[in-house]
Amino acid sequence: MKNAPILKALLEETIAECDHLARRDHDPVGRVWEYENDDDREVAALFASSLAYGQVKVLRNAIVQALAPLGPHPAHTLRVTPLEDLVTRWPAFTYRMTRGEDLADLAVALGITLRREGSLQALYRARIPHDTDRPEDAGTLARAHHLQAASHFVQTLRQRRHRRELTRGFRYLLPDPADGSTCKRLHLFFRWMSRGPDGIDLGLWPSLAPHALVMPLDTHTSRLCRYLGLLSRKSLDARAAVEVSERLAALDPEDPLKYDFALCHLGIGRRCIHRRSEDHCPGCPIEDACTL
């Protein structure tokens, strides 16, 4: 990228200007930090990220309702509760595309996984080639390995669902990167597991290096990335997410997604309203690089 040093400086300023801990209360990850134990945070993170669509205030309430039936220690509950009892715990849950039966499918899949592999990371790690920490694996190859492992992770969880049929609702809740969509919520989960701990991301999976991550691209971040020249692809799909990841890796090869939270919250916090505005643009940390 021609203007990479300028863009990098502006994005660093965006991070510096973002009050991360204050914004955590307006982000789905805030619900995950309410749990103390790492194994509870891991399963709470998959529930929370899977429901991270729609308005933030509403989705944060949906996450609370989704996790409440699992009690204060969701990982323990999923490990020890008979699977036939787990499926009855969300009789009235509904949140946009997601129904209680979809959460029951997810709970059974996680219950089986925690009993068989011990953790979600162990399921993911089983498909990561052992050589991904070689320097030459950094970047593109590591991302390709990660996407393969992520797809296997999802396909295994889908196979372990409760219902015989793989429903549209469960496929939406747990999308497969191999299907070609951005899989924003799934990549958000992986970001939480890999980066940090820094008060936002949880840093629970040493097996997933930050340089392998794929951008959790949504409407907020994709628009901002277009304004900044980080995204040229017209379709908002899996290849667009990889394009942004590679361009951010040109700015920081070790940790390309460190800019994601601050960029996303420029949109969530109504700082950017996606048109030029005398009220919003002056003082915007990326104004000098914004092409809108």
Ligand code: SF4
């Ligand atoms: S300069 Fe204005 S339009 Fe561009 S990103 Fe900032 S707030 Fe949005």
